[in-house]
Amino acid sequence: MANSTTTAVKAIGVPGPAGRSSPEGSQVLSKKKLQDLVREIDPNEQLDEDVEEMLLQIADDFIESVVTAACQLARHRKSNTLEVKDVQLHLERQWNMWIPGYGSDEIRPFKKACTTEAHKQRMALIRKTTKK
Numbered sequence: 737m738a739n740s741t742t743t744a745v746k747a748i749g750v751p752g753p754a755g756r757s758s759p760e761g762s763q764v765l766s767k768k769k770l771q772d773l774v775r776e777i778d779p780n781e782q783l784d785e786d787v788e789e790m791l792l793q794i795a796d797d798f799i800e801s802v803v804t805a806a807c808q809l810a811r812h813r814k815s816n817t818l819e820v821k822d823v824q825l826h827l828e829r830q831w832n833m834w835i836p837g838y839g840s841d842e843i844r845p846f847k848k849a850c851t852t853e854a855h856k857q858r859m860a861l862i863r864k865t866t867k868k
Contacts, residue, residue, distance in 0.1 A: 763792065763796065764795065764796070764799055765792060765795045765796075766792075767788055767792065770783070770788060770791060770792060771783070771788075802823060802826055802827065802831075803818075803823075805826045805830065806818055806822040806823040806825075806826050807822070809822040809825055809826060810822045820838055824838060
């Protein structure tokens with residue numbers, strides 16, 4: 737099963753053994769797409785070559801980590817297939833990201849359990865006694 741994860745990750749342009757990214761053709765974000773994105777935000781902005789390389793590397797690392805974690809979630813479900821809900825769950829829980837158009841009622845935002853009134857009273861009493 738580990739090989740299928742590696743194969744899926746390698747197919748989207750993950751850095752190879754030497755630490756260099758695979759050719760631009762297999763990268764999810766190319767230099768041209770990055771430059772277009774920057775121009776869309778600010779037409780007068782120009783990125784240094786080193787900054788472009790760093791941003792492309794960060795994007796590749798992010799994608800690799802998301803796919804790896806989503807594959808682990810799929811394995812936890814005892815499935816050999818990576819599904820959208822696996823990626824959604826990881827992005828929502830770890831990165832607080834919701835992808836528009838891929839919403840599902842199955843996955844809800846993680847909420848902290850609310851504290852009860854009794855707990856609040858106990859904590860207030862503890863704080864009061866420790867201040868003396």
